[in-house]
Amino acid sequence: LNGGHINTDFIDNSAGVDTSDHEVNIKILLSVASEERHAIVRHRARLLREMTEDIALHVLDHNYEQARALSVLEFRSPQRLEEHVHLIRELERRRIVNRRLEGLPNAETLALRRAAQRGLTRPELAILLAYGKIALSQDLQTSDIAEDSHPLPGDRAV
Incomplete structure (x- = not known):
């Protein structure tokens, strides 16, 4: 009310939760795929490593969009x-x-x-x-x- 621009903790901490959600979903997907194709099991760790940067970029983009949405809501x-x-x-x-x-x-x-x-x-x-x-x-x-x-x-x- 005095012009400050603070967030709630769940907004500031959402990247960690979002990253964990992505990790769990990918592991579930790889687990299902692993049951069907044993080759995926051999490459699972490599696949997860290769996805790390893409996941981080996606999570950061999502966080940015959340903060931007709040800024627009606050302005209006x-x-x-x-x-x-x-x-x-x-x-x-x-x-x-x-x-x-x-x-x-x-x-x-x-x-x-x-x-x-x-x-x-x-x-x-x-x-x-x-x-x-x-x-x-x-x-x-x-x-x-x-x-x-x-x-x-x-x-x-x-």
Whole structure:
């Protein structure tokens, strides 16, 4: 609120988690492939070493994009406060987020910020971004979008 640009720890530490996720997914893939082709087992360590730089670049790019998304959200936050309030309420309604537990502002604080033409702070936006992704993931899992026979423009039939 005083002009600082801080992140939450889960944003600053996300590269380590992202790297671990990539490593686990690659090892699972190689394990499945190893059951089918014994040659992959002999080259597994070399394959993992060769992928290290690509994985690091991907993880760093992902981290950069997360920080950039937060910067855009932060810049637009005063103008988008009503949308953010709506998202907070929707996430609460769906029991995805507990406003008090997550340190999100209450209605009184939001009214004061609205009057001062202030938006959410960067850490508050990071929390909304994270829980918004969870809500989107839940929505996609319960939708029939995967079975949609009308591809988006630019999609190619496989």
